Amino acid sequence: MKLANDLRNFREKRGGISQEALANAVGVSRQTIISIEKGRFIPSAFLALKIAKFFDTSVEDIFYLIDGQNNKIRWRVKWK
Amino acid sequence: MEVKFILLFILVLLFLGAWVFSNSSFAKKLIMSEKLFQVTNIVLLICSSAGFVLTIIMGDEILTSHIFELLLLPALVAFVLTGLAHKSKTADEKFDEKQQSNMKDAASFSWMVVIFATFIIYAIYYAGNFSGLIFFPLLIYTAFSAYSGSLLYFYKNG
Numbered sequence: 001m002k003l004a005n006d007l008r009n010f011r012e013k014r015g016g017i018s019q020e021a022l023a024n025a026v027g028v029s030r031q032t033i034i035s036i037e038k039g040r041f042i043p044s045a046f047l048a049l050k051i052a053k054f055f056d057t058s059v060e061d062i063f064y065l066i067d068g069q070n071n072k073i074r075w076r077v078k079w080k
Numbered sequence: 081m082e083v084k085f086i087l088l089f090i091l092v093l094l095f096l097g098a099w100v101f102s103n104s105s106f107a108k109k110l111i112m113s114e115k116l117f118q119v120t121n122i123v124l125l126i127c128s129s130a131g132f133v134l135t136i137i138m139g140d141e142i143l144t145s146h147i148f149e150l151l152l153l154p155a156l157v158a159f160v161l162t163g164l165a166h167k168s169k170t171a172d173e174k175f176d177e178k179q180q181s182n183m184k185d186a187a188s189f190s191w192m193v194v195i196f197a198t199f200i201i202y203a204i205y206y207a208g209n210f211s212g213l214i215f216f217p218l219l220i221y222t223a224f225s226a227y228s229g230s231l232l233y234f235y236k237n238g
Contacts, residue, residue: 029114031235032178040238041178 001073004066008037010055026050087149091156098160117179118235120158121228127155128224135217139210148217155224182238186231193226194219 011017019033026047035041043051043063052059065073131151135142142148175183201218204210 028176029117029179031114032176035178035238041181044177047177 001065001067002039003042003063004039004070004072005036005063007033007051007062010057010062014055022051022054025054084146084149087146087153090153094157094160116162117175118232120162121232121235123158124155124224124228125232127151128221128228131217132221132225135214135221140213142217143213152220178238179235182231182234185234185238186227189230190223190226193230194223197222197226 011019011022019037020030023030023033027050028047032041032043032047036043045059048059048063052062055062067073128151131142131148134147134151138145138147198219201215201222205212205215
């Protein structure tokens with residue numbers, strides 16, 4: 001299992017927000033955003049939540065698990 | 081010897097200045113900046129790599145000619161500026177999480193490199209190929225080069 005993300009798509013869908021603008025908004029360096037988008041750096045839960053809050057969406061919409069064949073791993077929440 | 085005292089005096093002035101002006105508007109403008117983080121480490125890498133090479137070439141002369149201190153001074157200035165930028169911030173604001181993670185990786189890497197380098201330097205010293213005086217410059221330049229070089233690599237590629 002690996003972590004993947006659609007961060008780049010979210011940035012582009014929201015009027016083409018630059019990596020620098022997103023980095024400034026969530027309080028990290030631009031290099032951190034670049035590394036997250038390339039899948040080289042796994043953000044902490046805190047940073048992932050800040051990014052999701054910035055895009056006004058849930059963390060799972062941006063970050064998700066993939067299997068060895070790069071398929072999204074989905075699961076159903078059984079209890080709440 | 082006088083040059084060493086002058087350089088030490090400059091160093092003390094730098095740290096005092098950093099302490100005094102840490103809450104100034106200038107310091108506040110030095111926000112946690114990606115460029116400052118990179119420039120600090122690039123300066124350290126250049127100075128320490130140059131110092132390492134010159135120590136091999138010049139031997140004891142690197143200490144008597146004060147090049148040792150002169151090469152460390154730009155790196156120390158860069159770190160004082162970094163200290164100014166970070167002094168009044170909370171832990172989370174000093175370095176972002178990727179920078180912190182990369183710094184831990186760089187520290188581990190440079191620790192291993194220094195151990196290996198110490199062995200090599202000692203072996204060469206034991207064979208009588210240079211004096212013990214340059215042990216410290218070689219080790220400090222090795223440590224700084226390994227740390228800053230690996231940090232820049234991990235920051236860009238990690």
